[in-house]
Each structure stands twice: as structure tokens, then as C-alpha cells.
Amino acid sequence: MKHPSPEIALQITGMNCAGCVGKVEKALKGVAGVREVRVNLADRTAHIEGIDGENAVKALCLAVDVAGYRAAPLLSIDRFDRQREEQERFDRLIRRAAVAAALGLIMMAGGWLDLWPSFEHQPFWIGIGITTLLVMIFTGGHYYAGAARAIRHGNSNMDTLIALGTGTAWCYSMAIALSPDLVMASARHFYFEAAVLIIAFINLGQALEARGRGKTSESIEKLIGLAPKTAALMRDGIETIVPIETLQPGDIIRIKPGEKIPVDGEVTEGNSTIDESMLTGEPLPVTKQAGDAVTGGTVNGNGSFLFIASYTGSDTVLAHIIDMVQRAQTTKPAIGRIVDRVTAIFVPAVVTVAIITFVLWYLFGPGIDYAFVTAVTVLIIACPCALGLATPMSIMVGIGKAAEHGILIRNGEALERIGNIDVVALDKTGTITTGKPTVTDIISDDPDELLQIAATIEAHSEHPLASAIMRAAEKRSIKPLRATNFQSYTGMGISAVVADEIVYFGSEVLMHANNITVSDDMMEKFRKLAENAKTSLFLAKNDAILGIIAISDPVRRDSAEVIGQMRSLGLEVIMLTGDNLHAAKAVADLARVDRFVAGVSPEDKHEQIAQLQKDGKRVAMIGDGINDAAALAQADVGIAMGSGTDIAIESADITLIHGSLSGLLRARSISKATIRNIKQNLFGAFIYNSLGIPVAAGVLFPFFGILLNPVIAGAAMAASSVTVVTNANRLRKFNPDA
DSSP: OOOOSOEEEEEEESOOSHHHHHHHHHHHHTSTTOOEEEEETTTTEEEEESOOSHHHHHHHHHHHHHTTOEEEEOOOOOHHHHHHHHHHHHHHHHHHHHHHHHHHHHHHHHHHTTOSOOTTOHHHHHHHHHHHHHHHHHHHHHHHHHHHHHHHTTOOOHHHHHHHHHHHHHHHHHHHHHOGGGSOGGGOOOOHHHHHHHHHHHHHHHHHHHHHHHHHTHHHHHHHHTSOSEEEEEETTEEEEEEGGGOOTTOEEEEOTTOBOOSEEEEEEEEEEEEOHHHHOOOSOEEEOTTOEEOTTOEEOSOEEEEEEEEOGGGSHHHHHHHHHHHHHTOOOHHHHHHHHHHTTHHHHHHHHHHHHHHHHHHHSSOHHHHHHHHHHHHHHTOTHHHHHHHHHHHHHHHHHHHHTTEEEOOHHHHHHHTTOSEEEEEIIIIIBOSOOEEEEEESSSHHHHHHHHHHHHTTOOSHHHHHHHHHHHHTTOOOOOEEEEEEETTTEEEEEETTEEEEEEOHHHHHHTTOOOOHHHHHHHHHHHHTTEEEEEEEETTEEEEEEEEEOOBOTTHHHHHHHHHHTTOEEEEEOSSOHHHHHHHHHHHTOSEEEOSOOHHHHHHHHHHHHHTTOOEEEEEOSGGGHHHHHHSSEEEEETTSOHHHHHHOSEEETTOOTHHHHHHHHHHHHHHHHHHHHHHHHHHHHHHHHHHHHTTTHHHHOOOOOHHHHHHHHHHHHHHHHHHHHGGGGOOTTO
16 A cells, blocks of 8 residues: 655644634645645644645745744654643643633622622722733633734634633723723623633633544544554564664564564564454454565464564555545545635624624613623624534544544545445456456366466566466466566457467457457357356467466455345446456356446446446446556545555545455445534534524514523533534444444
8 A cells, every 4th residue: 555645744733713724724725836735623733735845844834823823743643642642631721611610600609699899899809800810811811812813913713702702801891890980880790700701611612622532533543553662673683672663674573472563574484373354354363474474563373473574664554544544534525615615704704793783782772781791792602613623523533433444535525425426336356356366277288388378478467367377387386488578458468479489368359359260169168167257368379279277256255245235225336347248247147236347448447437427427436456547536436445456546535455345335334424423513503603693692682681691602602612522423433334
């Protein structure tokens, strides 16, 4: 598996709402060379593609700083450090909430019990005001600093609303404390307790939100936890325990019974069985001996062995999997981008509504105190935190849940689209079948000679059928000859010069294309083999057929069942294969595929997908080979089998690590659950703001005499964010197989 294109990851500080996301994205996109920007409010990160290097990082950080936020390179830290940082932030916010709540409740209780002196006792109330200000700075100073930065750069965000709301409450109260005659007697109310209680509720909400966000990354933590922290490095016969970060390709590592493999490599001495279920999904251990590959994160059985490191650090398969999941969690589906456009103008709109509310109440209401309360309440209740978190929280959990089931989803759009497909197009070899073909029949007067020639011209091919021929030759101790002038015929076969004679090896189409006659007897044998789901290849030398090699690639044991489930869900299933008609029909019958197209080239597969799309179909293509890459890229959702080639995986939107078609059904189920969860979050957030702002503005007062307290508004705003986070975390318990 290869890395996606290089990118720079930044940690963003001061980003608290969906409006912030839009401003940071705009700032980063303004840097020369930037091709794509993904900003995630849920984990406060930005991922930038199309620009690289130390100067690039400086330019990006400067752009974020100019926009009123702070950025720094996102470092790959140990999972325990990450957990500790989250816990420290949670504890810090809880302490601040407790201090603010304590003061606010004391003042509120004193008012209820009529313990406080009247307005004329100015020294007392001035002292209360100064105490309140100090507590506000201690518990909510980060909001005021964020608001100041935003205003300095001509921006507005959640901090702006909080600072305006609580700051206005304090200023109004302090003005009365300094000069009670400033307003009429009926409007003399102190709101010191409201200011600190609002901050208390917001801090509490952010603490619970942070705790919930930490849970969304549990899938990543589990993946990171698959790799051990240390390894037994062998140098000059001496074993030394070293951190895995220090390992380099070429290092020799000892693995003892029960230990995890630290990095990817190849066994050099000893043998054992390896539990590779995290990679393949297969519960049975795999026997490993000298020359076999081992993968980091898999678990050794009872044996002990030495292996040489091939890939370390960020180049291992496990690191690539983690990287792909983390990248995917920072992307947005289409529904998320719509929300971003709405929230980009949300804060200025709320400030405008608050001003209009104040003016209307001041002109037509009972008094200035009513105008003041409604304006502050509008500012506090309308913070768009819930809107900003609605999409990224669900995406993070959904993509993490998919990873737990061996499904790597490249981006949020793929997660959204897989739930809406109409057609599933399947490659045959390595997709419906196991992709581990074996030679079953050799029809020739001299089978060994035929196999030797076939092995000679397939020696440099990476095609699964070539591997089967090479294994068959090795089993018979047949060594390939020397060949030159190789030429590949896409979808048909290959030719080469062996012992000064041109040899063709491939399909019936290849034979006809080169004017090689196939006898009726050979064609009859060819058809019988094909009827038994065997792929048969002709070998010709000097324009004469020497024989046939038949290769069988067993249908996966769950293919027929899964394809049946696809059809029961209303999905149209089509098999596209370069194999001949008879072999294709045999496999289609075994796998219960109703429709198939045989003898197609890679270009034909691409055209088949394009035609389905022209007919209004939303198509998912599943394949595993180089010849599937174009079709995977063309499809609405390209899905690669984890056992496939790098180019197929790179062309795909989704990779099924476990190599089973059931992964598509799980991905579809997770997609629907995730999008449903996002819609629930957005509905709740929009309803909250749609109802909350008018109520805060006082629309119920003329009819029912109800005026919302700013403290209640602060609690409601905090609760809305916590509700979104909690709802998103419900996905963690979702079972896609249920």
C-alpha cells in the first residue's frame, strides 16, 4: 500500500466554531501552491496538499496567524501523551467551570435569600464587580483573547459572541454599581452572576465535548496500539531492546513467542505461526518460515525467529493504514460543505439580530433592562458550536468504525456515496475469486516443456495467473529458459522470443489476432475446461498450438452469499472480466451473478462504468488489479481489495483490507448510519438555533410573559454541543452486521 500524496498537517489554536473553519480554510487556500485544504473542527487540525517544505510550513502558519488564529506543525505523538493532553484539558476546563459556578451560585443564592445590600451600597457592589471580573478573566480569559484576535483581524467567531454577551452583562452591571441613577429604578438589575454562570456552563460544555471528541478517536488509538513500543535488535549477536522509532531497513530483529511484530520485514531464520487477523480478517494463524514476509502489528505464535526489517516508521503497512484513516477523518462530505457556507455568515448575522433586538425592545419594550437582557441572550444562545461539530464528529466516528471492520475509506465523500449506489460492478479474478490461482491441467504431448516455456515468458509478470504458473514450475523443479523481446497484449496475453523462436501465450483472441489456427479438438478441450470455471491459455510456437494450460481460481467461499445479499438490497450486480465467455459464465453461475460481460479490456471496463453512469446509475466498482485502475477511478465509488496491487488501491476510494466482498455491505451500512447521524445532528442544531434565537429575542413575551434568562441560554448553548458529540458517539456502538 502506498502513501497518498504528501501533505502538511497543522494543529490550529483558537478555532471554536464552524465560522472559524471557513476563515482558516480561506486563509490556507490563499497560500501559493496549495491545492487542497481540509480543516477539522472536531480535532482542531488542518491538512494541506500541494505544497511542501520548511518554508511552506512557515507560510501556512503565517497565513493562519494573519487570519486571527495560531498554527503549528502537528507532531506525531505517543498515544499516551495524546490521552494525557486531553485529560489535562478536561481537568483545566472543569476547574474553571467549578470556580465560575461557585461564585455565580453564591451570588444567585444571596439574591434569592435577600442577603445582599441595596444598590446604594456602592463599595460592596463595586467589590463584587471587581471580583467577578477577576473570575471571568481566570475562567474565560481564553474566550476574550480569542475575540480580541478575531476583531483585530476583522473576523468574528464563537468567542466574539461569548465575549460580547458576558462582557456586556458585566459592563451593564458595573455601570449600575458605579452610578445607580444611570437608569430608572425598575431597570436596576445586576447580572454579575449571569456573566460567570454563562462562562461556567460553556466551560463545562467544552469539557464534556472534549471528553466526547477523545472517544471518537478510539479506533485510531486501537490501530496505533497494534504496534509494540520496543523491539529486540540484533547486532553482532547481541540483543538490545530499542524503541521501534529507531529501527531502520536492514536491521535484524528477534521475535519471541507471543510478541507483536514491530515493523514489516522478511523472515531470515526460524519459523512460527503468525496471527494476521488484524490485516486479513482470517482467524487461522499463518505459518511463516525463512523467505516469508511478516507485517508490523501482527502477533507471533509459539515459535521464535529472526527477520530483517524491510519497511519502518511511516513506510509500514500499519502506518499507511493509520495515515489513511486519519486523513479520511479530516475530510467533509457534500452535506458538510453546505453547512460551512451557512455558518460562514452566521456570527455576523447573530450580532445583527442582537442589535435589532436591543433597538426594538428599547423603543417598544417596558424598559432598557429588557432590551439588554434579550440582546445578551441572543448573543449567548446562538453560538454555532453545534453546527460546526455536527458533520466532523460523525465522520470521525464513522470512518473509525469502518477501519475497525477492515474498511479503509479515503474521504468523507466516499463514505457518503457508498450508501447511495445502485450498481455494483465486480472484477472476477481476486474479487469474486480468491486471487490465488493454481495450475490444474496441462494439455500437451510434453507437459514439462509446455510449462517451462510458459514459465519463461511469465517470469517477469506480476499477474496472479503468472504467479500460478511459476509456482507450478517450481513444484516440478522446472527452471525457466532465457527469453527476449517481451511484448504484452493488454487483456489477451504475452509474447516473447525463446530459443530464437517466437512464442505466444494467452487467450483465443491472441491466437486469432496473430493468425494462429486453433484446431477443433483443442477448442473442444478448451470449452470443457472453461465450463468447469477454469481459465485456459493457449501456448503457440512457430504459429502452431503446442497445448493448453488451465488455471483454476476458486470462488471465495462467501461470494455467492454476499452477492445474494446485494441483490436482496436492490443492488444490481454485474461482473466484468477479461476472461473468455465460458469461464466467465461458470464463475457467474457459481457466484450467482445474473449479468456479466466477458472478454473486456481495461478500456472496456472503464467504458462499461461510464455507460452505466450515463444511464443515471450510481456505480461502485470493486477490483484488485492494474487492469481495474481506470474503472475504479471512473466509478462513483472505487473499491479495491486489500490483496490487490498498489495502483488499484491508489485508484480506489475504499480499500477492503480483509479481502471479502462482505466489506462492501458493511461499508454501505456504516455509510447510511453515519449520514443518518449527521442529519440528526444538523436537524438538532438547526432546530436549536431556529427556535432558540426567536425565544431569546423575546417573541414569547407578548403572549406568555416569558423572557429567557441569559444563564439558561448559556446552559442551552453548552448542552447543544454536548448533545451533538454524544449523538455522534452513538455510532461507536453501531454493528454493521446487525
